Amino acid sequence: xxxxxxxxxxxxxxxxxxxxxxxxxxxxxxxxxxxxxxxxxxxxxxxxxxxxxxxxxxxxxxxxxxxxxxxxxxxxxxxxxxxxxxxxxxxxxxxxxxxxxxxxxxxxxxxxxxxxxxxxxxxxxxxxxxxxxxxxxxxxxxxxxxxxxxxxxxxxxxxxxxxxxxxxxxxxxxxxxxxxxxxxxxxxxxxxxxxxxxxxxxxxxxxxxxxxxxxxxxxxxxxxxxxxxxxxxxxxxxxxxxxxxxxxxxxxxxxxxxxxxxxxxxxxxxxxxxxxxxxxxxxxxxxxxxxxxxxxxxxxxxxxxxxxxxxxxxxxxxxxxxxxxxxxxxxxxxxxxxxxxxxxxxxxxxxxxxxxxxxxxxxxxxxxxxxxxxxxxxxxxxxxxxxxxxxx
Amino acid sequence: xxxxxxxxxxxxxxxxxxxxxxxxxxxxxxxxxxxxxxxxxxxxxxxxxxxxxxxxxxxxxxxxxxxxxxxxxxxxxxxxxxxxxxxxxxxxxxxxxxxxxxxxxxxxxxxxxxxxxxxxxxxxxxxxxxxxxxxxxxxxxxxxxxxxxxxxxxxx
Numbered sequence: 001x002x003x004x005x006x007x008x009x010x011x012x013x014x015x016x017x018x019x020x021x022x023x024x025x026x027x028x029x030x031x032x033x034x035x036x037x038x039x040x041x042x043x044x045x046x047x048x049x050x051x052x053x054x055x056x057x058x059x060x061x062x063x064x065x066x067x068x069x070x071x072x073x074x075x076x077x078x079x080x081x082x083x084x085x086x087x088x089x090x091x092x093x094x095x096x097x098x099x100x101x102x103x104x105x106x107x108x109x110x111x112x113x114x115x116x117x118x119x120x121x122x123x124x125x126x127x128x129x130x131x132x133x134x135x136x137x138x139x140x141x142x143x144x145x146x147x148x149x150x151x152x153x154x155x156x157x158x159x160x161x162x163x164x165x166x167x168x169x170x171x172x173x174x175x176x177x178x179x180x181x182x183x184x185x186x187x188x189x190x191x192x193x194x195x196x197x198x199x200x201x202x203x204x205x206x207x208x209x210x211x212x213x214x215x216x217x218x219x220x221x222x223x224x225x226x227x228x229x230x231x232x233x234x235x236x237x238x239x240x241x242x243x244x245x246x247x248x249x250x251x252x253x254x255x256x257x258x259x260x261x262x263x264x265x266x267x268x269x270x271x272x273x274x275x276x277x278x279x280x281x282x283x284x285x286x287x288x289x290x291x292x293x294x295x296x297x298x299x300x301x302x303x304x305x306x307x308x309x310x311x312x313x314x315x316x317x318x319x320x321x322x323x324x325x326x327x328x329x330x331x332x333x334x335x336x337x338x339x340x341x342x343x344x345x346x347x348x349x350x351x352x353x354x355x356x357x358x359x360x361x362x363x364x365x366x367x368x369x370x371x372x373x374x375x376x377x378x379x380x381x382x383x384x385x386x387x388x389x390x391x392x
Numbered sequence: 393x394x395x396x397x398x399x400x401x402x403x404x405x406x407x408x409x410x411x412x413x414x415x416x417x418x419x420x421x422x423x424x425x426x427x428x429x430x431x432x433x434x435x436x437x438x439x440x441x442x443x444x445x446x447x448x449x450x451x452x453x454x455x456x457x458x459x460x461x462x463x464x465x466x467x468x469x470x471x472x473x474x475x476x477x478x479x480x481x482x483x484x485x486x487x488x489x490x491x492x493x494x495x496x497x498x499x500x501x502x503x504x505x506x507x508x509x510x511x512x513x514x515x516x517x518x519x520x521x522x523x524x525x526x527x528x529x530x531x532x533x534x535x536x537x538x539x540x541x542x543x544x545x546x547x548x
């Protein structure tokens with residue numbers, strides 16, 4: 001068969017298959033991300049059917065997927081959200097980081113993956129999936145709850161911290177040496193400050209560059225600028241995703257909303273490719289070996305995440321049950337853990353065992369998270385009745 | 393007002409009975425009415441999505457009974473002026489006709505300041521406002537004028 005015809009057929013089958021998986025995820029009421037990963041695992045390296053000839057497309061498409069994921073995340077937040085969140089909830093963010101980065105880092109050290117592996121795994125277990133959490137809050141009707149601002153501020157802090165974590169990790173993984181590493185981190189920090197100041201003072205200017213009454217022109221401009229910024233950030237070793245995230249923050253609210261509208265379908269498409277490619281490059285035959293570690297990690301990091309959410313909710317004076325709810329809803333890990341693992345793996349300087357571990361971990365957590373969020377209230381009620389047989 | 397990053401804003405207050413009540417405005421503009429749960433004040437027992445019209449209707453339901461009282465309050469200082477509300481009954485000659493047709497101001501020197509229909513207030517209706525049976529017409533004027541106005545709305 002003609003090679004481009006074969007590629008088209010493979011891609012078509014791939015996307016159609018993803019569509020089927022996405023529908024299944026919708027039926028089950030879970031995030032499609034774990035199913036995309038499973039889909040990727042089923043094919044590719046060590047899978048049922050190795051896909052060939054689509055790498056030129058999937059390679060660049062998954063890069064674009066990461067850029068769009070982070071761009072849309074940045075668009076969600078305005079600079080004032082971030083600055084306000086930083087001011088109010090830096091302590092909750094810090095507790096969240098310490099508690100949840102530790103399990104991943106310690107596991108990596110026990111497995112003998114060295115400080116680089118520890119750095120990457122710390123990120124994998126640290127960051128909650130803002131996509132899954134936001135959806136859970138909406139579905140469970142908890143948007144108006146008093147603990148919800150605490151939950152959201154933990155997410156905001158994590159995403160903001162990513163703007164520093166990703167460049168640090170990129171620099172460390174690229175083995176740039178201390179001086180070059182510090183320079184990269186300096187650039188990232190300076191960029192972050194500049195973007196926040198620009199967005200707060202001159203947000204309209206950034207928006208004016210991309211704005212257009214024609215939605216076609218608007219789409220091309222936003223997409224073009226996102227890739228330009230991502231490419232330049234990548235050249236500066238700040239990581240492409242961080243560039244896109246900062247651009248998203250800098251675009252002011254009205255424009256951000258229309259940009260989200262036009263880019264969301266593209267994000268869904270390219271991000272799906274990213275998750276599948278991650279699955280494709282993971283050898284499912286290595287999963288049984290890392291399964292015990294993944295399960296242990298899932299148990300421990302569920303507990304640490306609940307503790308972090310509990311603390312954040314207590315900070316704003318929420319009652320006991322509300323604190324547990326805040327902790328449980330944050331348990332889900334997802335897209336960001338895969339982004340971090342993907343970043344670490346592309347440099348080739350971490351143990352390849354990280355791919356199956358991260359995949360298994362995210363598969364577990366993306367399913368466990370929504371379950372935890374749903375059962376927390378009945379479980380809390382049962383425990384309370386056990387402790388206090390006759391309520392006061 | 394509480395900002396909910398990525399979602400919108402929330403405005404709420406605690407009622408005297410200990411419940412929390414508020415409105416969540418999503419970034420796309422649609423609104424939700426929030427009522428806290430009785431057993432857990434941190435949680436919501438109800439969050440009801442409201443369209444613009446529904447939000448307005450709810451606002452009127454809560455605000456409309458105050459309207460006449462407010463108007464009466466405002467006119468207390470003006471000697472001889474009072475406010476009254478009259479229904480447009482079934483069989484009224486003005487059921488289906490416009491406010492202009494009543495020539496209310498010319499004939500009675502009173503002013504129609506509002507019409508309440510299905511609990512929605514139309515303030516300062518214009519001369520082309522069409523009455524329907526069941527409307528409640530809020531009229532301001534002298535005692536004598538108000539009497540004439542009631543008669544007109546009833547019998548033409």
